Structure formats: C-alpha cells, structure tokens
Amino acid sequence: MKKFVSVLLASSLLLLSLAGCKNSSSESKTITVGASATPHAEILKAVKPILAKEGYTLNIKIYDDYVLPNTATEDGELDANYFQHKPYLDSFNEKNNTHLVSVAAIHYEPYGIYAGTSSSLTNVPDGAKIAVPNDPSNEARALQLLAAQKLITIKDGAGLSATKKDISANPHHYDVVEMDAAVIPKSLDSVALAVINGNYAIGAGLKVSQALATEDKNSEAAKTYANIIAVKQGNENKPAIKALVKALQSQEVKDYITKTYDGAVVAVF
Amino acid sequence: MSESASEKEIIRIENLSKVYHGAAGEVVALKDINLSIREGEIFGIIGLSGAGKSTLVRCVNYLERPTSGRVIIEGNDLSALSNRELLRARQKIGMIFQEFNLLSQRNAMGNVCYPMEIAGVSRADAKKRALELLNMVGLSNRAKAYPSQMSGGQKQRVAIARALAMNPKVLLCDEATSALDPTTTQSILELLQDINHRLGVTILIVTHEMRVIEQICQRVAVIDQSHIVEMGDVKEIFVHPQSTIAKQLIFPQGQVPTSIAGNSTLRIVFDGMSALEPIISKMVLECHITVNILYAHTKVVEGKTFGQMVIRLPEDQTSVARIKAYLNDRKIYYKEEPLHE
Amino acid sequence: MNEYLSSAFSTAMLGEYGNGLLVTLYFVILCTLVSYLIGIPAGVILCVSDKDGIHPNAPLNKTLGLVVNILRSIPFVILLVLVLPLTKALIGTKVGDNAFLVPLIISAAPFVARMVESSLKEVSHGVIEAAQSMGSTNWQIITKVMIPEAKPSLLVGAAISITTILGYTPLATLVGGGGLGAIAVQYGLYRFQNDIMYVSSILMVILVQIMQEVGMKLARSSDKRAR
Numbered sequence: 121m122k123k124f125v126s127v128l129l130a131s132s133l134l135l136l137s138l139a140g141c142k143n144s145s146s147e148s149k150t151i152t153v154g155a156s157a158t159p160h161a162e163i164l165k166a167v168k169p170i171l172a173k174e175g176y177t178l179n180i181k182i183y184d185d186y187v188l189p190n191t192a193t194e195d196g197e198l199d200a201n202y203f204q205h206k207p208y209l210d211s212f213n214e215k216n217n218t219h220l221v222s223v224a225a226i227h228y229e230p231y232g233i234y235a236g237t238s239s240s241l242t243n244v245p246d247g248a249k250i251a252v253p254n255d256p257s258n259e260a261r262a263l264q265l266l267a268a269q270k271l272i273t274i275k276d277g278a279g280l281s282a283t284k285k286d287i288s289a290n291p292h293h294y295d296v297v298e299m300d301a302a303v304i305p306k307s308l309d310s311v312a313l314a315v316i317n318g319n320y321a322i323g324a325g326l327k328v329s330q331a332l333a334t335e336d337k338n339s340e341a342a343k344t345y346a347n348i349i350a351v352k353q354g355n356e357n358k359p360a361i362k363a364l365v366k367a368l369q370s371q372e373v374k375d376y377i378t379k380t381y382d383g384a385v386v387a388v389f
Numbered sequence: 390m391s392e393s394a395s396e397k398e399i400i401r402i403e404n405l406s407k408v409y410h411g412a413a414g415e416v417v418a419l420k421d422i423n424l425s426i427r428e429g430e431i432f433g434i435i436g437l438s439g440a441g442k443s444t445l446v447r448c449v450n451y452l453e454r455p456t457s458g459r460v461i462i463e464g465n466d467l468s469a470l471s472n473r474e475l476l477r478a479r480q481k482i483g484m485i486f487q488e489f490n491l492l493s494q495r496n497a498m499g500n501v502c503y504p505m506e507i508a509g510v511s512r513a514d515a516k517k518r519a520l521e522l523l524n525m526v527g528l529s530n531r532a533k534a535y536p537s538q539m540s541g542g543q544k545q546r547v548a549i550a551r552a553l554a555m556n557p558k559v560l561l562c563d564e565a566t567s568a569l570d571p572t573t574t575q576s577i578l579e580l581l582q583d584i585n586h587r588l589g590v591t592i593l594i595v596t597h598e599m600r601v602i603e604q605i606c607q608r609v610a611v612i613d614q615s616h617i618v619e620m621g622d623v624k625e626i627f628v629h630p631q632s633t634i635a636k637q638l639i640f641p642q643g644q645v646p647t648s649i650a651g652n653s654t655l656r657i658v659f660d661g662m663s664a665l666e667p668i669i670s671k672m673v674l675e676c677h678i679t680v681n682i683l684y685a686h687t688k689v690v691e692g693k694t695f696g697q698m699v700i701r702l703p704e705d706q707t708s709v710a711r712i713k714a715y716l717n718d719r720k721i722y723y724k725e726e727p728l729h730e
Numbered sequence: 731m732n733e734y735l736s737s738a739f740s741t742a743m744l745g746e747y748g749n750g751l752l753v754t755l756y757f758v759i760l761c762t763l764v765s766y767l768i769g770i771p772a773g774v775i776l777c778v779s780d781k782d783g784i785h786p787n788a789p790l791n792k793t794l795g796l797v798v799n800i801l802r803s804i805p806f807v808i809l810l811v812l813v814l815p816l817t818k819a820l821i822g823t824k825v826g827d828n829a830f831l832v833p834l835i836i837s838a839a840p841f842v843a844r845m846v847e848s849s850l851k852e853v854s855h856g857v858i859e860a861a862q863s864m865g866s867t868n869w870q871i872i873t874k875v876m877i878p879e880a881k882p883s884l885l886v887g888a889a890i891s892i893t894t895i896l897g898y899t900p901l902a903t904l905v906g907g908g909g910l911g912a913i914a915v916q917y918g919l920y921r922f923q924n925d926i927m928y929v930s931s932i933l934m935v936i937l938v939q940i941m942q943e944v945g946m947k948l949a950r951s952s953d954k955r956a957r
Contacts (some may be wrong), residue, residue, distance in 0.1 A: 251825065298916065299904060300904040303810075307825050309818060310824040450863055452859060452863055475865075476865040481863035486859075488856045490854070490857045492875065492879050493879060503864065506864050510819070535954040535955075536954075551864075575772075637820060
C-alpha cells in the first residue's frame, strides 16, 4: 500500500510539473484562448483546424464570467481572450489597472427587440412594460435600439452609457423595466417587448430573424460593440497571435458564422 | 396515620407488565405487578433508581401503555376506554412531578387554571377556584408570580394546586420531593397529608427515599428490578424488612457499625410518639441499665419523633426483659436482632 | 462617459433611497408574514410527527422533511428561475416587485419551518407530559403548551429569519424589482459607483441592526423565565 501511494504521488507530481511547463511559454506552438461559451468558443473551434495546418495547437478555455478571462490574460495564464467588446475592455483596464489591448474585431451580436405580449412595434399599448438588461453597457445599447425605433428618445450625448434616467421623452409612458439579461428571455409572457442581446437570444432558442427590429450593421453600436480578441500589451506582434487573427478573419470563418448563426452573430471583417 | 382510609378499593393493578423494545433488544421494565389501593389511603412505592417505579406510576394514568395487564380506576378499566374517554379520565387523576413541570410562560394563577381551561370551565369560575386552591397550598399572595420567581417548594405547591384543580380522587406523585431540600420536603409532605385528611384524596407516592414513606404512607410496596418484592403496612416492613432491597433502604448506611462481640441488639422504631417524653432516659432510670446507642436516625416533626434507634442490649436477660416490658408498655415497636460484625 | 449623478446624496438619489427603503420593507414584512403563515404549521407538523413527538407519523415526517430539505438546498437564483411559471400563474407577471416575492417566500418558508420546528423541540418534555397527564388533547398541547412555551425561542428565530430574508432582497434586481439592495447592486456594483453602493448598503445594515435589536429585546422582555 505504501509503495503504491508513493508511486502515485510521484507520478502525479511529475504530471503536474509537465502540465505547468506547457502553459507558460508563448514561444511554443500552443495558443491558449479564454472565451465565452457561445458563440465565441464555437467560432474558435472552427478555427482550430486552420491553425493546426500552420502547426499551432489551439487550446480553448471556457469562462462563465467577464472578469477572470481578463485577469488570466494579464497574468499570462491565457495568451488571448475573446468574449468582450472594446468599451468593456477599456473600462476594465481603467478600474483594474490591467494592460490589455485589442488586436482584432471579429463579430458583433446584434441586439434585437423581440415580441413579448405585443406582436409588433406599432401595437404596443400605452404604459406597457419593456424589458431591458440592467447592467451598464447592455442597458445603454438596449435603450439606444429602442430610441432608433422611435419608441423613446434618449438625451443627446448619453451615448453608450445611457441609463433609464437619460430617457428624455417617453410619450407612450412605457414602463422600462431593468432586469437581469439572463432572465429576460424567460419572461416574455410578462412584458410587451424585450430587448435581448445575441448570446442570450441564441441560448433561449430565439431566432434573430424573428426579432421585430435589430441593430443595423453600420450603426455606432455595431462598430463599438464588436467582440474583440484581446491580449496583454506587448504581445500584439507575437507570431502565434498574428496567426490566430489571420485564421479568424478568414472567409472560412465568415461562412461558418453566416451558416451557423442565422443572423444572431454577424462578422465585422 | 390517616383515619380516612376505607376498605373500598379505588385502584387495582392486575398482572401488569411493561416491556420496551429498543435498539439493544427487549427491556422488561415491569413484570406481573399486582396492587390494590384503597380509597383515601396514602400508598407508597419505593425502589432504587431504574427499578421500574416511575414506569409503574405512569401506567396508572396510561401515560405509558402497559404491554399486558389491566389498570382499573374507580371501576373503569383504562384499556377499554376510547382516546377521548381516557383524556376525560385523566382529568380526574392529578399528578405531580420531580421537576414540577409548570408552564414557564404562565404565572401561578395561569398554571392552576390550565386544567380547567382545557376542560371547558369558564374563565371566571376557573379563576375563582384557582385562588381557592392557591390559598389552600399557602400561596395566595403569589398568584401573579412566575415559576422563575419561585423557589422549588413554592413551585411544587403550585403544581399540587394545579393537580387538584379538577377535584381528582387520586393524586399521583412521581418523586415529588426528590428535587427539594429536607426542610422543604417536610413541608410538602405535610401539605400532602393535609390534603389527604381534608379532601380524602387517595395518594400514590413513588420515591426512592425511605423517610418519605415513613413519614406519611400507610402501606408501601417495595419494587426491585421490575418486580414487587415486598408489600404491606409501613410499620411492619419497617420493623420486619424481609427483602434485601427493603433492608438496604431501611438501613441506608449499610450494616450497623459495631466493634463489640457477642450479645444482641434491639431496634427501636419511633413512629410518631411524643418527643416530649424522654423515652430513653426514662428507660435507663426505670430499668436500671446503661444504654449503648449503636445507631440512631430520628427526627422530630411537630413535636413527634420519627425514625429508629439501635441499642446494644445488656448481657443479663433480666435487664433485657425489663427493657422489653418497658417498651411494650408504651407500645413502642422494637425488634431484637443479633449483632452484626 | 456621462455621469448623471454627481453625488450619492443628490436630491434625486435621496428620493431613490426613500423609495428603495419602502420597497425593501415591503419585501421583508410581507415575506416574513407569509413565510410564517406557511412555516408555523409546517414546523408544528415536523415536530409533532417526529418519532419523539406527541403524534409520531414517519411517512408524513419524512416526506415533509424531504420537501423542506430540497427547497432549502436549491440556490436562490436557480429557484427564482425555476418558479417563474408559478409566479406567472399566481400573480400574472414574472417581472417586478411582486414577482420577486414569490421565489422569496418559497425560499424563506422552509427555513422558517425548520426554525419553528427547532424552537418547538426545545420545549421541556416534562411539561408536555404534565399536560398529557391532565387530559389535554394534542391540539391543546400544541396551541396552549408548545407554542406559548416556545415563544421566546420563536421570537429569536423570527429575528434571524427577518435578517436572512433581508439578505436576499438585493436579488430583486434580477426580475426588475426594487429595494435598497437593488440600488446597491444596480448603481454600486454594475456601474462602479461605490459611493452609492456604500450608502445603500449602510442603510441596509442599519435596517438589519434595528430589526435584530428589536427582535431580541422583544424576545427577552416577554420571556418569563428571565429573573
């Protein structure tokens, strides 16, 4: 028994140290990227064979939150991450004193206004509830989309940090309800309209083609909220990173996105 | 002691057994208990801890259901009663406990009113009766006090008042004085005696202390390891204890201490005779003897002596005869016993 | 960036705190009342049907115990999402203050049930036995002996329950509900406006302290066992 335990310990230690070795070097032919599950990790999976042909092994690490992938990239645990848009990255750098930079914009997920109890944008009763996400950048985007569809008016200059308080005109007295983005798709029977972002719409089984309205591809929102590949400052020109960007901004990926996401995800390159 | 004891039977316990089925197997708590308790008497049940006496008293009001046998109270077989009838029967049987078991969130008045409340007595009537009862137990001035503000003796008095609220004919006392100091024990026993005399309530007392039995009980059953090993008049058992347990209980310190060989001893039982009469000193004078007191355990209550004393008898038989005559004359119980080493 | 609030104590904000306080109180009071309405009978059943209780009933005890345990082990956020259909059925909407009350109550009631059960089990068995010896029915024992004797412990349990319920109120923001907690999360956490986060959190702490103190004082003063 004793002998077995010591052999087990020794081999575990050996394995662990080998594993440790693998992660650290960025000169190696392995690229580790942290990403959200949908659609980011899926798109990366599509790129794997392309990179393999170049001799790179792509490791995808899935994250549920929006803080750890950035801190892990800052710490060197990840070579890059793919889950956020630039405004979020900038704000994160500022609040957390990190040094991450964007190297490429890949896609955006158009926000959509989806039908709740109202089946069109024109027959919404006065005073009806419209659900928007309650976290900052998502709420702003949602409000801007509502404004673009002329349901409400947003104060000039509120831009992409608008909140409910920046609504300057609401002639139909809609009750704008700020709530958790993940819960909105489950509450469609309790609101007239719901503004949902691409991720959650896909997750809830909604089709972007079903949306009553979406963000235009050339809108400020689309440009600003493109999801980017972020790396630690200084690593932008590493060959592995350049290879990753090239593989992602390829026609194959563009076709993959169009085919797979039916409008919920749109390539920006 | 109590002249109100009649010959009429009020409680009969027939072939009662109680077996517990536990994780460790079967435990026989009581086996073939047969008792007949007369109306108006004060009956004691004594035994060591674990002998089964608490179980027995709980079978009398069916807090414990006997495994076999019957309990008949005032002619009613408790096993034949429906649940509802059993509850009503319990209203006529009072019970007091070692830990008093008063409702801590009610004052004395509230506690005494409880049994009347559950029997549907009107608030006003209950309050009136409660005050009467508290008066009877000497606590009329503490009606508004809470149990936490009372001494042990006061709490037991409230418990007694509560137990008598519905005019029961029987009062069960489960180690009622075991948690009280000797003086308080005394006053509670006196109270019980008083209640027995005035109201004619039959009292069943369960205890492990002999002094409780000797003070107020007329008859006693000695229980040892789930059996009744001895039963009879307190005086008899006291003077002629047959069973080992009875002897152990009557002689709590074990053997009589002695260092002198030969001769016999006389055990004199004091059973409430006047303490004003100097029995021993008179005996010494009248019998022209010296008295060697080997052991004495007596106490004086309200001018009466209770307890026992063991004296070493003198060698010559004449003196012994004189002593015995003296004692017989005064109707003082004694028993001759050989000297133990 | 457009900062629409210059300070945590602007008049607009004060109005929000006031409103938030009212909503938080609404949550806490209503949830506590309904949870106790459900929790007291449940706790009584759990205590009475226990194998050492006055009316043992193993199947009932095990079943109710299982339901209570399951509800208690589901994380609140998951529970909230799972009961959305029920919320809709009960109050007609999944969104807003009242919609938040449904999962809040469903989460609190089992907790309260266990607290009530625990308080009732503390009542001296001797006192219950005395009540039985006097011919009390089980119902009389429950209502006239167990609950009154357990009163001080029940009050302490209530103080604990209230503060626990208060701790869940920030999650109202998930379904668009309000309250001080929602303000703390919405402005403080999400928008990094720490000053607002601190102020609303401090207000909640003060609320908790007051409720706790009042609860404990009430428990102590009404306990007749204290000399």
